[in-house]
Amino acid sequence: MSDNGRPGPKRPVTFKILRYKPGLIDPPRYDTFVVDADPRMTVLDALEEIRTTQDSTLLYRHSCHHASCGTCAMKVNGREVLSCVTNVLELGTPVVTVEPLGVLPLIADLTVDMTAFAEHFEPSGLKLLRKSEFNPQAERPEGIESYTRFENCIECGACISACPVTNTDPDFMGPAGLAALYRALVKGDELPEKLYPLADCEHGAWRCHTGWECTAVCPSDVDPAGLLMALRRKLLGYKIRRLFGLKA
């Protein structure tokens, strides 16, 4: 940004964007678009400009535009980010590569099916409300009784996309799911006897290879890897106690 807070001089930036439309752009390919980026432009702004002025068929997800909803997570230059808060010129590359999140099945262009990610949360049965954003008067979609949230986690899916293990073991519970499980343990809503066996399995806590990328890319500072390691520590204590016939 210039000193007076107004947009500074624009610079042309090439965007290399992964495209896929079932039956139309199939197999996937990369399309390039040139956008004049001003110093305040984010990747999401650029996508919106491309969609508005160059290709109205470009598909991507977004909602809040301020890193709160987690909807616009994607890979930019190979790293998982929230596109709404990723400044184009600060990336410092003449070509910006934009791809959908990894691991999750591709629906079209930059949108992926988040179902598998949501399923990672289910085993913990975690019911935590981020009270600062919870509005009891808010209208709820049909069939939804209440909103639940895993504290700071904005459920963007960046962690499982960056995790080397989820990329090779689709059954791995994943950083977000295991971090949620740890929080459920600490919060004490669920019995440890139920939660420990969930984590102590082939695709559970021990499957992590400590690549630490989940924590590195998390836009919400949840620190999934740190929580996962804390879960392991608890798990180790549980296993030792169980070995000696003590209470979980």
Added chain:
Amino acid sequence: MTRKPIQHESLWRRILRAWFDPRGRDTGLVAFALNRITGIGLVIYLILHLIVLSSLTGGEAGWESFLQLARSPLFFLFDVALFGALLYHALNGIRVTLIGVGIGARQQKTLFYALMLVGVLLLVYAVWLMATVA
């Protein structure tokens, strides 16, 4: 007809990118990738080592020809690389073991750099020993 959603990369490309592509990644993935590379390297070395040892069954002549090869400068570089890989794998193994059970997890980056410094110092000392004493 419902179309099955796809992955935009093949499994192998995805594995290679997720495990070994350091672009846009942090220390953790570099440590993870090097651990796998050195691990695979050490397994290959172990197999080669057993093959070379089996030449002993062919008598003194076979063993002597290997010793001549072992004294070459190229083999010296191989020894340095081998010891470097061994040091990396062992020291990072200590780090992974500690943070893997929640000890020093928040300091995993510092732990990595500290152990790598120890590794470099040990490697320099080992190279000096190999060059002067052996």
